[in-house]
Amino acid sequence: MKKIGVVLSGCGVYDGSEIHEAVITLLAIARNGAQAVCFAPDKPQRDVINHLTGEPLTEQRNVLVEAARIARGDILPLTQARAETLDGLIVPGGFGAAKNLSSFAAEGSECQVDRDLQALALAMHQAGKPLGFMCIAPALLPKIFAFPLRITIGTDLDTADVVEEMGAEHVPCPVDDIVVDEENKVVTTPAYMLAENIAQAATGIEKLVARVLALSA
Secondary structure, rough: OEEEEEEEEOOOOOOOOOHHHHHHHHHHHHHOEEEEEEEEHHHHEEOOOOOOOOOOOOOOOEEEHHHHHHOOOOEEEEEEEEHHHOOOEEEOOOOHHOOOOHHHHHHHHHHHEEEHHHHHHHHHOOOOEEEEEEEHHHHHHHHHHOOOOOOOOOHHHHHHHHHHHHHOOEOOOOOOOOOOOOOOOOOEOOHHHHOOOOHHHHHHHHHHHHHHHOOOO
């Protein structure tokens, strides 16, 4: 059975992983006969947001502890992820990707990516294994790789400009489709960068998971 790493960034769209994206990803992996292996950084969240009001809270939360909610406790620290034990790697979106897996939310094109995620993604690529990034997460790819990739964050021109400034080739893409950099085995989809409901998000995410699995053959 193929094993697909899923890197989570907390629990909740405004300060962690986008829950719909994460759950659709896990479901699609299982429905395709593969096994998801969840990871998250063991570190404090950049911030905590009240998802009812959108207001920041003063409390502190841990990214791994929060992500464990989505994974029903079956999750490992990102430091324990090893490329040789995985057949592919997928990173759902949500502001956690831009806050906890990177500093993109605060620093834009000058951002830094979590060093454990960067090391894992580079090791996967070096081993010829596919990567799938969705929603805002593809914005991390130009900081992980020193060469241009064909990626999408959807159709948002401002974000696309930042991604291209960082060195990627941005390809406009509708919510129900994917962009595949065949040479580098990198698959991206807009998900909730464009989706207006969970069904729209699912269409592109399911295609991404299927293509990641196909590329892992």
